[in-house]
Amino acid sequence: MSSFSHRIQTRYYAPPSAVHGDRLVLPPEEAHHALRVLRAAAGQEIEVVDGEGGWYRVRLDEADRRTAAGTILERRREVGEPDYSLTVGLAMLKNPSRYETFLEKATELGVTAVLPLQTARTQKARLKTARAQNILVSAMKQCGRSRQVHLSDVVDFTDVIAANTAGLKVICHEAGPLEDNLSALLAREPSLPRHILLLVGPEGGFSDDEVAAAQRAGFQVASLGPRRLRAETAALTAVAAIMLSAATT
Amino acid sequence: MSSFSHRIQTRYYAPPSAVHGDRLVLPPEEAHHALRVLRAAAGQEIEVVDGEGGWYRVRLDEADRRTAAGTILERRREVGEPDYSLTVGLAMLKNPSRYETFLEKATELGVTAVLPLQTARTQKARLKTARAQNILVSAMKQCGRSRQVHLSDVVDFTDVIAANTAGLKVICHEAGPLEDNLSALLAREPSLPRHILLLVGPEGGFSDDEVAAAQRAGFQVASLGPRRLRAETAALTAVAAIMLSAATT
Numbered sequence: 186m187s188s189f190s191h192r193i194q195t196r197y198y199a200p201p202s203a204v205h206g207d208r209l210v211l212p213p214e215e216a217h218h219a220l221r222v223l224r225a226a227a228g229q230e231i232e233v234v235d236g237e238g239g240w241y242r243v244r245l246d247e248a249d250r251r252t253a254a255g256t257i258l259e260r261r262r263e264v265g266e267p268d269y270s271l272t273v274g275l276a277m278l279k280n281p282s283r284y285e286t287f288l289e290k291a292t293e294l295g296v297t298a299v300l301p302l303q304t305a306r307t308q309k310a311r312l313k314t315a316r317a318q319n320i321l322v323s324a325m326k327q328c329g330r331s332r333q334v335h336l337s338d339v340v341d342f343t344d345v346i347a348a349n350t351a352g353l354k355v356i357c358h359e360a361g362p363l364e365d366n367l368s369a370l371l372a373r374e375p376s377l378p379r380h381i382l383l384l385v386g387p388e389g390g391f392s393d394d395e396v397a398a399a400q401r402a403g404f405q406v407a408s409l410g411p412r413r414l415r416a417e418t419a420a421l422t423a424v425a426a427i428m429l430s431a432a433t434t
Numbered sequence: 435m436s437s438f439s440h441r442i443q444t445r446y447y448a449p450p451s452a453v454h455g456d457r458l459v460l461p462p463e464e465a466h467h468a469l470r471v472l473r474a475a476a477g478q479e480i481e482v483v484d485g486e487g488g489w490y491r492v493r494l495d496e497a498d499r500r501t502a503a504g505t506i507l508e509r510r511r512e513v514g515e516p517d518y519s520l521t522v523g524l525a526m527l528k529n530p531s532r533y534e535t536f537l538e539k540a541t542e543l544g545v546t547a548v549l550p551l552q553t554a555r556t557q558k559a560r561l562k563t564a565r566a567q568n569i570l571v572s573a574m575k576q577c578g579r580s581r582q583v584h585l586s587d588v589v590d591f592t593d594v595i596a597a598n599t600a601g602l603k604v605i606c607h608e609a610g611p612l613e614d615n616l617s618a619l620l621a622r623e624p625s626l627p628r629h630i631l632l633l634v635g636p637e638g639g640f641s642d643d644e645v646a647a648a649q650r651a652g653f654q655v656a657s658l659g660p661r662r663l664r665a666e667t668a669a670l671t672a673v674a675a676i677m678l679s680a681a682t683t
Contacts, residue, residue, distance in 0.1 A: 265661055286535060290667045295659070328661045368617075368678035410544070410677045412514055412577045418539045422674040428659045429617035429675055 195223060196326040197233045199241075207257045209233060209243050216253035219245075225253065236325060236333035240264040265330040267295040269431055270380050274300040274345050275420045276387035277310035284312055285320050287417040291334055292324035294424045295431075298335040304342045306389040312339075342395060345384070346402040352378025355407050356399040357385045357419055367407040367423050371430040381427060385420040444472060445575040446482045448490075456506045458482060458492050465502035468494075474502060485574060485582035489513040514579040516544040518680055519629050523549040523594050524669045525636035526559035533561055534569050536666040540583055541573035543673045544680075547584040553591045555638040561588075591644060594633070595651040601627025604656050605648040606634045606668055616656040616672050620679040630676060634669040 197215045211219060211233070219225040227248045233241045242259040273296050278284050284301070291299060301312055317336055325333050353374065355367065371377070384391075384399065391399075396406060409422050446464045460468060460482070468474040476497045482490045491508040522545050527533050533550070540548060550561055566585055574582050602623065604616065620626070633640075633648065640648075645655060658671050 267660075290664075290670070293661055293663050293667050294671065295661065328663065330661065366678050366681045368675075368681075372621075408681075410681055411516075412542055412544065412579065414542050414577065415539075418542050421539070421670060422543065422678070425671040425674045426617075426678055429615050429671070432613070432615045432617075432657075432659055 195231070196329070197231055198322050198326055199233050199235060201235045201237055201239060204235070204239075204241070204257070208254065209241055209257055210252070210254040213251070216251065219253045220248060220250070230258070231255070234264070234325065234331040236322065236331070238263045238266065238332050240331045261331075263331060265328070266332055267297075267428070267431060268379075269377055270297040271295065271424065271427060272298045272300060272351070272380075272382045273420055273424060274302045274340070274342070274382065274384040276302040276304045276342075276385065276416060277307050277312065277339060278387060278416055279308050279310055281311060281313055281316075283415070283417045285317060287420050288317055288334065288336065289320050289324045290421050291424055292321060292330065293328040294421070294428050295330075296334050296424055297332070298337065300337045300345060301339045302342050302345065302384070302387075303339055304387055305392040305395055307387045310387075342384075343398070345382075346399050346404065349382050349402075351380040351382035353381045354399075354402070354404040355381070355383050355423070356391065356396060356404040357383065357409055357423055358396050358406050359390050359408070359413060365406070365408060367409060367426045368430070370405055370407050371426060377427070377431050383420075383423050383427070385416055385423065387416055444480070445578070446480055447571050447575055448482050448484060450484045450486055450488060453484070453488075453490070453506070457503065458490055458506055459501070459503040462500070465500065468502045469497060469499070479507070480504070483513070483574065483580040485571065485580070487512045487515065487581050489580045510580075512580060514577070515581055516546075516677070516680060517628075518626055519546040520544065520673065520676060521547045521549060521598075521600070521629075521631045522669055522673060523551045523589070523591070523631065523633040525551040525553045525591075525634065525665060526556050526561065526588060527636060527665055528557050528559055530560060530562055530565075532664070532666045534566060536669050537566055537583065537585065538569050538573045539670050540673055541570060541579065542577040543670070543677050544579075545583050545673055546581075547586065549586050549594060550588045551591050551594065551633070551636075552588055553636055554641040554644055556636045559636075591633075591640075592647070594631075595648050595653065598631050598651075600629040600631035602630045603648075603651070603653040604630070604632050604672070605640065605645060605653040606632065606658055606672055607645050607655050608639050608657070608662060614655070614657060616658060616675045617679070619654055619656050620675060626676070626680050632669075632672050632676070634665055634672065636665055
C-alpha cells in the first residue's frame, strides 16, 4: 500500500442487476479484489458504481470467503459524469493496444461512447472486445465516473455521417487549416452543445472524399496542429480540448 | 505496404556527426531499414533528420549490402518544430510503459524537453533509458519533427522549481479550481510565452506543500477538469491544450 492510499478511495463495480432493494452483492471478481487483495471486512463502507450512472455507498455486512455484500446507505446518480455527451468515432487501428490506450484515456476525459469506424483507409484491424471491456470498467472506477464508456460494434463511416443529429459535428483532418484548429472552432461556439460527435481517421487519415461527404452532412473540419499525429493521439488531443472547453463555458 | 504509403514519406535519422560536408552516411540500423526493409536503391531521394533541428534531402549514391550514403541536395532547419519551447516535468511513474506512452505522444504534441521528477509522493520508479531513447527517435521521425525530445536524468522537484526562469510556469493539480483550468489560464495570457514549464505529479499527485512551494516560486496552479486523471493522461491533456492554444494565438 502506498503512503497516500487513504486519499484515494477504492471503488468497486457492480452491474445494476447486483442491486436488490437496499442490498448490493459484489460480482465474484470484485468480491475477490475486496476480500483477498484489499482485505475488506464486515462493517466497512465501500463505494460502488454500476456503469450506468448509479453510485452507491454500501456498508459491508457479509464479507466471508466468497461473498461481499452489504446495505446501501446512500445512492447518487451521474457521479463524475460530464453534462454533455461526447461520441467519438475513431477508425479501427492495426495495433489493438493503441486503441486500448485511447479507450482508457477517453474514459478519464469524459467520453460517452466510442464508435470503431470502418473507413476507406482502415486496414485489417481487430479489437479484443473482452480486454476492451475490462479496460473500460477499470478506467471508470479509477477516474471516479459512474458510467462506463459505451463501445459499439464496428460501424461504417458512411452510416455514421448519415445518421447523426449531434449539435456539434467535427471531423478531424490533418490537412485542415491551422488557424481553424479544434480549440479555435470551440472558442467560436457560443456554448458547448449538449451532444457532440467527433470523428478521427485511421493511420492514413480520412480520404478527401470522406471529408467532403462529412462536410456535406454538416460536419466542421478541424485541424489538430501542425504535426502528423498518430490516430489515437489525435483522438485524445481532441477529447482533451473539448473537456477543457466544457469546464470554461 | 499500405495503399496510401505514397502519402507518407519515410524519414530516416542520422546524428549530426553523420554529415561530412555534402555527404551523409546513415547509421547501421537506419541503413538496414532503408536497404532491407524498404529496399532503397542508389538514385533514390530520402529525407533525413538529425534530432537537433537539422533536416536533409539526400540522394542515395551508395546503397549496397551494409552502407546507405548519399549527397545532400537540400538542408533545412527546425522542420516540424514549434516556435515555443515547452518543458514538462512529469514525476516518475511506477509503470514505465505509461511513461513511454507519454514520451511518444509528447513528441507528436511538440514538447521540447521532459524532466522525470522525484517528488514527495514518487514511488519506487524506473525508466528504461535505452527503450525511451528509441521511442523518442521513432516518434520524431513518424510525426515529422527534426528535434528529438530531450529526456533529462531524474531531477528533484525542489531543484526544478528553484531554478526555472520560464515565462509561463504551471503546476497541474487535481484540487485546482475547475473554472481555472489550463485552457482558461492560457486564454488569459495575451500571447503564449516562448518558454513554458509545466509540472505534473505522480499517481498520488503533488503534496500540498509542493503546490504551495511552487506557487511561492511563481507557478500558477491549473486544474485539468473534474475527474481524477492518470499522471500521463494529465500530462498529455496539458500538452495538447498548449499546442492548440499556440496555433490560435
